[in-house]
Amino acid sequence: MPRRKRFWIPLVFAALALAALAVPVLAQQAGPGRLEGWAARKAAELEAALPQVRDRAMADSLEGKVAALRYQESLEATAAAVGAVPPEDPCALMPTPLPAAKADARPDGILEGPLAVMPGTSVEVHNQWTGQAGGIRLTAFAGLRLDLPGQGVVVVWEDNSAGGGEYLAPQATGALKIVAERQGRLELVDEQGSILFFDLPARQFLTPAEAQAKSALPTVIPQPTFTPAPQLCPVR
Amino acid sequence: MLIMRTSILLLLTAVILGLAIAPVPAHAEAPVQTETPIQTESPSATPSPGASATLETAPTGLAAGGPARFTLYIPAASSLVIPPAPPASTTYYVLNTDPAALYQLGCQQAQADAARPEADDMLVILDFGQGYSEKEEGKERVWGTWLFSPAWRFISMDTIAAAARGYIQGYWACAKGGDRLTLGIGTNNYGGYGSDSKDPEVREAFASEHGRRWAQMVASVASWNASSGYATRVTVVGANDIELSWNPPNVTRAWVASYTAVNGSRIPYYNFGACEGCPTVPYPTWKGVNGWTQEDVWYAAWGAAAAWPLPEIYLNTGIHARQWQQMSWYSATRHGLRMDFVGAMTQQVACQQRGGCTFSNGQRMDNPPDVGWRQLYEALFKDPLTRQTKLRWSTDIRWMNR
Numbered sequence: 256m257p258r259r260k261r262f263w264i265p266l267v268f269a270a271l272a273l274a275a276l277a278v279p280v281l282a283q284q285a286g287p288g289r290l291e292g293w294a295a296r297k298a299a300e301l302e303a304a305l306p307q308v309r310d311r312a313m314a315d316s317l318e319g320k321v322a323a324l325r326y327q328e329s330l331e332a333t334a335a336a337v338g339a340v341p342p343e344d345p346c347a348l349m350p351t352p353l354p355a356a357k358a359d360a361r362p363d364g365i366l367e368g369p370l371a372v373m374p375g376t377s378v379e380v381h382n383q384w385t386g387q388a389g390g391i392r393l394t395a396f397a398g399l400r401l402d403l404p405g406q407g408v409v410v411v412w413e414d415n416s417a418g419g420g421e422y423l424a425p426q427a428t429g430a431l432k433i434v435a436e437r438q439g440r441l442e443l444v445d446e447q448g449s450i451l452f453f454d455l456p457a458r459q460f461l462t463p464a465e466a467q468a469k470s471a472l473p474t475v476i477p478q479p480t481f482t483p484a485p486q487l488c489p490v491r
Numbered sequence: 492m493l494i495m496r497t498s499i500l501l502l503l504t505a506v507i508l509g510l511a512i513a514p515v516p517a518h519a520e521a522p523v524q525t526e527t528p529i530q531t532e533s534p535s536a537t538p539s540p541g542a543s544a545t546l547e548t549a550p551t552g553l554a555a556g557g558p559a560r561f562t563l564y565i566p567a568a569s570s571l572v573i574p575p576a577p578p579a580s581t582t583y584y585v586l587n588t589d590p591a592a593l594y595q596l597g598c599q600q601a602q603a604d605a606a607r608p609e610a611d612d613m614l615v616i617l618d619f620g621q622g623y624s625e626k627e628e629g630k631e632r633v634w635g636t637w638l639f640s641p642a643w644r645f646i647s648m649d650t651i652a653a654a655a656r657g658y659i660q661g662y663w664a665c666a667k668g669g670d671r672l673t674l675g676i677g678t679n680n681y682g683g684y685g686s687d688s689k690d691p692e693v694r695e696a697f698a699s700e701h702g703r704r705w706a707q708m709v710a711s712v713a714s715w716n717a718s719s720g721y722a723t724r725v726t727v728v729g730a731n732d733i734e735l736s737w738n739p740p741n742v743t744r745a746w747v748a749s750y751t752a753v754n755g756s757r758i759p760y761y762n763f764g765a766c767e768g769c770p771t772v773p774y775p776t777w778k779g780v781n782g783w784t785q786e787d788v789w790y791a792a793w794g795a796a797a798a799w800p801l802p803e804i805y806l807n808t809g810i811h812a813r814q815w816q817q818m819s820w821y822s823a824t825r826h827g828l829r830m831d832f833v834g835a836m837t838q839q840v841a842c843q844q845r846g847g848c849t850f851s852n853g854q855r856m857d858n859p860p861d862v863g864w865r866q867l868y869e870a871l872f873k874d875p876l877t878r879q880t881k882l883r884w885s886t887d888i889r890w891m892n893r
Contacts, residue, residue: 319755330716350594375856488594
């Protein structure tokens, strides 16, 4: 019996050791508020790392980062000295909305501009067309897939819904550009000068025979429209 | 004797286990993360990635008192316990620069944060599109950006600054309690900056000027933010969606160098870009699209004094996270210090708005914010050289309604 009891000794040792190790971890968590003095803490952390960094470029970078964090602290101090208090009416500070013409309204039709990227995709936009097609207001972009050599593409975005998609040209003959739109059909030109047609309501490139035919193709099913976010501050 | 030996052995095991587990706080409920100091490494060291058993310099990071050498690290004991992802904020592709519209968005973010107690420290980026400039005959060149499609038009730095101020005022007017916001005023590294040229030398000169002007504009908003008293809640930084396929490295480096030189780089910028095609294992001779090297990516995301990485973690497979982990490993082994990521960016809502995001090979790129954040956290954690237990933000980008 006494022998069995002695087997607990190592376990007690282990428990004590773990408890001792937990103290610094808990102390770290019980430090100042997560946000209070964040810039100062991060600056101190980087400063502590600096003496160990032997790479000149990294050390210069760290010094710059520390200086930026210290500057951020000084901006916060400047603001605190101002003592600004938020207004009771959350809309009180809202600027007067710009007249629609001065805001970002764009005309319908073909729109030219510099080459642009469509972020989150591999599409480079060469030009675009906006208007009504098949009862849906949409924008069609013509351009190039940057990740597929020579692959032209048309991208369709429906206004105010998740409808649309990306449609690759039948042949990889270079970037596409919209040159005309007639009754919901885009006329496009590729880098070799060939003309292609894209039917917007059907969302598909047309074969020469289809392009000649007057008959309408099956159209896509309209998507549910987004619910507009409520305006928090009424326009005055 | 046997019992004494067993005791000592168990004690040592407990110490080792404790050291290995200590840097990873597991919070079942509280989202608070502790900060692990940045770990440094001698440039001459050549640790292996994803080491399964290694003697490393310091498993919990660098101690301020000096390097701690030869601490035993037991991977089996340092099992990954991922803390909850921070609440995600809404970042925008800006399509409407009316300050009144931005004011409403700022107020919305503040109100959403007020409704979530854990959302007391958020990051939002307003992405105004590619750097651009226009010159009318007989007039000075005007600098700004070219807005994304379908808005697709030129806006000046003054317009961008006014839009950002509108957002800040909206946030300020509607924020509650101790909520705080960091606002990034963003652009990207695509295109010719209004040069109408594809010549990298010409673009470099334009990019350099744009970087200088961008830093001045961001600094002016930050200064106004402080003098208006808003900086107690709102921090202003720059931001740039830097992608390798969008320009050669010399063009982007020129932008970064100029931005950094303004005001002694006192206003940082967050690189919320991609490392497309970057390796996921050590690959010193790697060369990417447009001639980018890992050194170029490192410089634009961390090596420049103003740069902080906030990577896009879009791919559901987790490859983006592994690419950035490898960049951090490159930083640790080549420059002696891992990268310090400020968070992760996802694009789930932008994808929903556009009917999905699928890559040409069928891979999806619509990670939910918490998944993207976790992928990055986990990838960084797996190697002691890149381990970072504080990953501050999660933000998800969407298209702004016009």
